[in-house]
Amino acid sequence: MSLFGKPREESTPEAPQASSAAAPPRPPAQPARAAERSPRQGEEMANIGKSISIKGDLSGNEDLVIEGKVEGKVELPNNQLTIGANGLAKAEINAKSVVVIGKVAGNVRGTERIEIQATGIVDGDVAAPRLVVAEGAVLNGSIQMTSKSSAGTGSTTSAHPQPLAAAGGSKG
Numbered sequence: 001m002s003l004f005g006k007p008r009e010e011s012t013p014e015a016p017q018a019s020s021a022a023a024p025p026r027p028p029a030q031p032a033r034a035a036e037r038s039p040r041q042g043e044e045m046a047n048i049g050k051s052i053s054i055k056g057d058l059s060g061n062e063d064l065v066i067e068g069k070v071e072g073k074v075e076l077p078n079n080q081l082t083i084g085a086n087g088l089a090k091a092e093i094n095a096k097s098v099v100v101i102g103k104v105a106g107n108v109r110g111t112e113r114i115e116i117q118a119t120g121i122v123d124g125d126v127a128a129p130r131l132v133v134a135e136g137a138v139l140n141g142s143i144q145m146t147s148k149s150s151a152g153t154g155s156t157t158s159a160h161p162q163p164l165a166a167a168g169g170s171k172g
Helices: 002-009 011-021 026-037
Strands: 045-048 053-059 063-066 069-083 088-100 103-105 108-116 121-123 126-128 131-133 138-140 143-145
Parallel strands (some): 045 063, 053 069, 063 069, 069 088, 088 103, 108 126, 108 131
16 A cells, blocks of 8 residues: 555655656557567558449559458469458459468469468369468368468479369278
């Protein structure tokens, strides 16, 4: 009880402690450094809201989150594309990394990875060196697991990619 009342009156001896307790200015500096390390999470991210509908080609040089509806072609070769929970993309997609939480109708190519989360639905072919499909996700199309260096060229380790359903229960 006396810690909250009396030390304020006797704050001159505790002024150095108060300055050490003035650490809150330091934590804001640390998130700023974190934002510098990963500019994707900072200022270079675009968002297409739920009420937005776009028909046409999209291209850019920043990460993009689609919560609305996009029809056409999406080209983000150096950035991440996220199809949000409310997002619907009827598009051919080419991005560095693609995360599907909503719905995609069209082919998806990721030069680094594609992730389809549990609520995600993809009706189209996917091609990426790394593919993550969560339990509950829907993927209707063929899968091409390309090497990272050949992801843009379309070469694969298999001459004929097979749909996921064709793999069946056997491991080969």
